Amino acid sequence: MGYLLNINQLTKTYGNLTACDNISFDLYSGQILGIVGESGSGKSTLLNCIGSNLSIDGGKVTYTNSNNEILNIKQLPEAQHRKLTKTEWGFVQQNPRDGLRMNVTAGANIAERLLNVGVRHYGNIREEAKYWLEQVEIDTNRIDDLPSTFSGGMQQRLQLARVLVTKPGLIFMDEPTGGLDVSVQARLLDLLRSLVRNLDLSVILVTHDIGVVRLLAHRLLVMKNGQIVESGLTDRVLDDPQHPYTQQLVSSVLINN
Numbered sequence: 001m002g003y004l005l006n007i008n009q010l011t012k013t014y015g016n017l018t019a020c021d022n023i024s025f026d027l028y029s030g031q032i033l034g035i036v037g038e039s040g041s042g043k044s045t046l047l048n049c050i051g052s053n054l055s056i057d058g059g060k061v062t063y064t065n066s067n068n069e070i071l072n073i074k075q076l077p078e079a080q081h082r083k084l085t086k087t088e089w090g091f092v093q094q095n096p097r098d099g100l101r102m103n104v105t106a107g108a109n110i111a112e113r114l115l116n117v118g119v120r121h122y123g124n125i126r127e128e129a130k131y132w133l134e135q136v137e138i139d140t141n142r143i144d145d146l147p148s149t150f151s152g153g154m155q156q157r158l159q160l161a162r163v164l165v166t167k168p169g170l171i172f173m174d175e176p177t178g179g180l181d182v183s184v185q186a187r188l189l190d191l192l193r194s195l196v197r198n199l200d201l202s203v204i205l206v207t208h209d210i211g212v213v214r215l216l217a218h219r220l221l222v223m224k225n226g227q228i229v230e231s232g233l234t235d236r237v238l239d240d241p242q243h244p245y246t247q248q249l250v251s252s253v254l255i256n257n
């Protein structure tokens with residue numbers, strides 16, 4: 001089977017700074033790809049060049065959609081790109097406020113994405129919303145509450161439900177457990193792990209937290225100064241790092257923990 005996503009020589013510059021320097025990789029269906037690296041290495045920029053409408057200065061992003069059409073993402077008309085991001089793609093932001101609509105109920109947050117894929121029957125929508133609240137371990141009695149009345153961990157789980165309800169072909173996650181207390185992080189991580197396994201999700205996951213990729217990612221890209229310095233199976237990269245930068249990244253985790 002062919003790839004789900006192909007990134008070919010992607011380059012993004014800000015003035016004199018090359019935030020992403022000639023990045024190439026493939027993502028296959030059902031794969032969780034982790035992107036790690038220190039702050040400023042270009043991880044979020046790369047994710048936004050692929051998953052959002054951040055412009056690029058060179059290269060090509062190709063996605064195979066659910067109809068097996070191969071889409072040249074950076075050349076897609078704006079309306080088609082918007083449709084893709086509202087249906088087949090999902091983005092889980094570090095700050096749930098960026099991924100949720102805070103002024104509508106939890107149920108409406110989930111329903112909005114269902115409406116985007118053409119579901120119209122109110123009863124079905126409410127049942128689907130309840131189902132996904134259960135999947136992310138939120139009490140269905142909270143369906144009519146505003147997300148602002150939820151804890152940080154609950155907001156993050158609601159963001160997941162909102163994304164998962166359209167059964168996206170590809171999910172982008174930017175530090176999904178960042179900004180949460182350690183115990184809340186651990187619970188979210190557990191939930192994420194069972195969801196990605198049970199739903200066979202395809203995910204690009206950006207984090208500076210080696211523990212997160214160790215638990216979730218099949219493969220890793222290690223970024224430094226906008227470049228990929230090492231890539232491979234997660235266990236191989238973390239247990240037998242080849243590049244001095246990866247060695248330093250892995251050993252600093254051992255020391256800090």
Ligand SMILES: Nc1ncnc2c1ncn2[C@@H]1O[C@H](COP(=O)(O)OP(=O)(O)OP(=O)(O)O)[C@@H](O)[C@H]1O
Binds near residue numbers: 014017038043044
């Ligand atoms: N809008 C922007 N304008 C100018 N420079 C930017 C902009 N966004 C990012 N950069 C620069 O691009 C580089 C990569 O930033 P990016 O946020 O992608 O790194 P990161 O690895 O995601 O870091 P962090 O883990 O801190 O989020 C940094 O040097 C940053 O200062």
